[in-house]
Amino acid sequence: MSALQDAASPGYLDRAPSQLRRRRFQLGDNAAFYVLIAPATVLLLTFYLYPLLQVFWISFTEPKPGFGNYALLLSPSVTRVALTTLRICVITTVITVVLAYLVAYCWVHAGPRAQRVMLLGIILPLWVSALVRAFAWITLLRRDGLINSALAGAGLIDAPLPLLWNEFGVVVGLVHYMLPYGILPLAASLRSIDGSLMLAARGLGATRGQTFSMVYLPLSIPGIVASAILVFIFSLGFYITPALLGGGRSMMITEYISIQIIEVLRWGLGTTLAVTLVMIIALLLAVVSRVLDLRKLFGAK
């Protein structure tokens, strides 16, 4: 039926006013909710998304338009930084996830009182500034720091061990920073494993070790993936700890970017590296989102 026929039919006139009113009411009600989300959304679009897109834009236009900056990614200095970053992040992620699994497993299966104490131990560091934590590690690890003086005092070493301003220091600091982020998603995943499955496995004749490796561990793989991806992504983009504990010697990509901007004023290369970093993270998340709900990953914090 055409609109004209509709309008000509006898019922149309009776119906029209109320339908118009109804539509206005619906819109009016929803419009109010759009008004609620508008300020935050506009603010984020203007002062978050727009600057972010500008970073992309700059990487293709400065110093001159084209892909010139991206060709620089293969230069020796950039590849060295990239390899250092990758190495440190992989080592950090592996150590963090192993330790996080250990803690999460004991945490989830501990008694209520032990659980409360462990909860504090896990989330207190999360609430302490990265700067304070890096400072604490510096007092412990530097040449005349607490660890070296304690070891020397005990007569165990003659010369101070090089613990700080190298990759070792960065990894220790990063593992310390990332552990809570590794533990929390893992614990959430371990908590959701049905305990009766383990009983069933034992009842069917599996030993303790077999039960763990054939039932529990496979069931906890989603948690391991979530934990590892979160830690790896946060490590890639983290600035404070690597910059302070690396002391400029084992430079990671974030510090390298900031030097390009602040010291050598090479905006083209700086933004190109930044875009590359975002792309790598996006790619990782795209792969992982096939197995995990990303909203849960970042909301579970």
Place this chain on the structure above:
Amino acid sequence: MSDAALTPTAPTRIASWVVICFLLLPLLVIVPISLTDQDYLSMPVDGISLRHYANLFTSREWLWSFTQSLIIASISTLLAVSLGTLCAIGCWRLGNRISEAVRLLMLLPMIVPTIVYVLGFYRLLVDLKLLGTYLGVIISHVVTGIPYVVVIVSTALASFDLRYDQAARSLGATMSQSIRLVLLPNIKAAVASSAIFAFIHSWDELLIVLFIAGRSIFTLPRRIWDGINDKLDPTMAAVATMLLLISAALLFLDLALRKRES
């Protein structure tokens, strides 16, 4: 019970407590260092001393940084919490494609490394002539703080029964009355919790400030950063200890809020 097959063995348990100590001890070690009677970073030798705290509380620079951080974090928190809460409520009630897109947008600042964002934000502030201003710093802390508020409040809203809102509306409350009189009182613990998060987020934020704060704005993190890079003295340990105590206090406040909620 079902735990029989799952109880960790003793060595596993001990190892997990070692990791917990690894998490906590480095934090606690700064407390005795801040009380040292020496002039360099060390454990107390002949007894404890409060003079590094005296240094701290008489230092105009440290006190000025403390004040600046407090002002910036308070204003940022106020804005982030009000805008973020309204946004979470709007998204919750709309539940359509647009609200999904908004929620996705809110995840960006949690995923994208700050170093990437700060490059573009620096350029934007140059264009707006806001480099080195409080307004610039506050805007950046608000837009990066809003997502935390949205996530925390959304979690609370997800468990809020829509029927309370319907009941309020059927009893004659307008939408804004229903939000003020029914919804907000029931999610106030989550809103408070999100405020604590937004505050800490701004209070601890360093990287953006390093890029955009110019010469006049020296927030606490920025002064600590300079201190670590320039002169490592026990006053730094006193500052770190104060920050540790503030973090711990806020954590216990948040835990208390969540406990009362449940």
Place this chain on the structure above:
Amino acid sequence: MNFTHAVRDVFDRPVRRLASAGQPALAGAISVENLTKTYGNAVAIRDVSLAIGSGQFVTLLGPSGSGKTTVLMSIAGFVSPTAGEIRLNGEPINHLPPDRREFGMVFQGYALFPHLTVAQNVAFPLRVRHRPRTEIEDSVRRALEMVQLERFADRLPRQLSGGQQQRAALARALVFEPSVVLLDEPLSALDKNLRHDLQAELKDLHSRVGLTFIYVTHDQQEALAMSDEIAILSEGRLVQMGTPETLYERPATRFVAGFLGQSNFISGTVEQARRDAFAYRAGATLLSQSGGPQQRDGDSVTVTIRPEKIRILTEAETADNRLESRIASFSYHGGHYHLQVDVEHVGRIVLDAPTWRREAPSIGQSITIGWDEDASVVVAS
């Protein structure tokens, strides 16, 4: 009982006020016209029309998923219909948001605000209308008296029992003197004995306040016991609307007969159709049935008969339909025996036999059963 006084006290006023404003004293007639609601491709309700008179207690009854709650939520204003009109006293109200429809509503699970005390909950509708404080206090006190919750005014909802919560929700829905009260399964969360008490209380309250009550339930006994009229919904359509007696005695469809209590269904082919009766054949058995000028020879027909309308016949007793049967199973229910009997050609028939009439039945026993031709009803299948 002061309950009565309190009720009169509270509800004398609105009636007077409405009357003095030149409106009919009893304003609360709802009509629903061709209401349809679809969600994408899914149809929640289709072309439902209801007329609910002022002061009536009308129940929307149906299994879950039948659309009864969607109809109620459309009347309340929470669901905007895809098509159709809802009118209050003849005026269309589709465009009004829920807060301007002025209907009292009692929700499933009550939806008492958890952060407010009972008194604050009851005061809520008056507070949002910005009534003066003294008037609010006054009305709240009387509303709480009406539901006998004065002593619990300062408790939080979670400190009340289920029945008390239900009463508080009722007081909250009535305190602002609405002309229509919508109740969405208000008793479903309560245990059986309490439910019976509150059914009576609610019915009593309704007859005193004279407001229109629109009540949603899936409980057939509740609907039969409380309603002036019942509208039965199934799969989004209105199947039949009428008084409880009409629906029970004269169900229009097989669904209504089966949904409201137990029933036997016998299918057959019409023979010997007359003006006021006809006969139908099920297998080799010929049965007679009154009514049905619309039946013609050769039509297939379904007839329903309630278990309590079937009699066990002695040699001397007569009935229009008389059948030989064998007891397949039975159970004892105090006031009656519930029997399942097998009848050749017709099949399994259930019936209720009063316990005082004869000695206990036994399985395999042959009995003669029967009913008159006006005890059974023709239904659409």
